[in-house]
Amino acid sequence: MREWEMVKETWLHRVNPSLKLAVALLTCIVVLFVRNLELMAFIGSGLLLLFLLFTGQPLKRILLLLIPFCAIFVSTASAMILFGNGQTLWFEWGLIRITEESFLRGMLIGLRALVFAVLGLTFALTTRPVNLFYSLMQQLRMDPKYAYSFMAALRLIPIMTEEFETIRNARKVRGGERVKGLKGILFKMKVYTIPLLSGSIRRAHRIAVAMEAKRFSDKESRTYYYDIGFSGNDVLFLAYMGMLGIVVYGAKEFF
Numbered sequence: 001m002r003e004w005e006m007v008k009e010t011w012l013h014r015v016n017p018s019l020k021l022a023v024a025l026l027t028c029i030v031v032l033f034v035r036n037l038e039l040m041a042f043i044g045s046g047l048l049l050l051f052l053l054f055t056g057q058p059l060k061r062i063l064l065l066l067i068p069f070c071a072i073f074v075s076t077a078s079a080m081i082l083f084g085n086g087q088t089l090w091f092e093w094g095l096i097r098i099t100e101e102s103f104l105r106g107m108l109i110g111l112r113a114l115v116f117a118v119l120g121l122t123f124a125l126t127t128r129p130v131n132l133f134y135s136l137m138q139q140l141r142m143d144p145k146y147a148y149s150f151m152a153a154l155r156l157i158p159i160m161t162e163e164f165e166t167i168r169n170a171r172k173v174r175g176g177e178r179v180k181g182l183k184g185i186l187f188k189m190k191v192y193t194i195p196l197l198s199g200s201i202r203r204a205h206r207i208a209v210a211m212e213a214k215r216f217s218d219k220e221s222r223t224y225y226y227d228i229g230f231s232g233n234d235v236l237f238l239a240y241m242g243m244l245g246i247v248v249y250g251a252k253e254f255f
Contacts, residue, residue: 008056010126011054012126015126015233016135016230017128017131017132017136019230019234019237027043042244042247046247047115054126055126069113076110079106080105081102083102084102084103085097085101087099129151130226133147133148134147134228138228156203159203163199167191167195167196
């Protein structure tokens with residue numbers, strides 16, 4: 001787990017999370033209205049370059065992360081290509097009917113899904129959840145009680161994973177993993193879910209009490225341990241995305 005978290009920090013990691021989130025959402029909206037395959041390829045190439053060079057991840061890990069999204073691209077594109085409608089017929093056999101129009105639409109939808117995946121991965125790999133919520137509170141004026149609640153919920157995920165492993169190892173030591181069949185599966189679900197849910201409920205109650213004790217429900221101004229602001233990295237990020245938009249807009253005249 002620690003090896004997975006050890007990445008090289010780049011300028012993209014230091015971009016303001018709220019700005020990065022806003023630009024990512026705006027890009028997703030723009031991509032939804034792109035109907036030209038060549039323009040979608042330009043957008044995808046620009047975002048892929050950002051993902052490959054500036055997420056700080058080794059190439060092996062990047063290729064591993066892209067495997068499921070490449071599978072989504074193939075499945076999404078092939079469904080439209082093999083069973084879409086069109087006038088210029090290329091191949092037909094039984095229910096399979098490939099036309100020029102269906103091929104172009106399939107590639108467009110597949111590339112759109114891949115663009116969404118690359119954009120989401122870039123944001124997730126270069127943004128710490130803590131910095132994101134601090135930025136939402138400071139720049140977008142998000143209510144602290146909601147932001148800290150989300151951060152507490154994220155913190156519970158690795159704790160529940162550790163508890164699951166503890167229960168699993170304890171049952172192995174006691175020979176509790178030998179039950180097989182459907183009855184064994186239902187029994188395992190029962191013995192795992194009840195301790196995990198009860199522990200999560202108790203922990204959530206303690207967190208809620210602690211937040212109330214620290215006056216998270218107050219509307220007065222607060223101070224923050226992390227001060228998330230803007231820097232030259234934000235200008236560089238906006239310049240890169242703006243340049244990509246200009247290139248795509250200029251390429252629209254040729255396609």
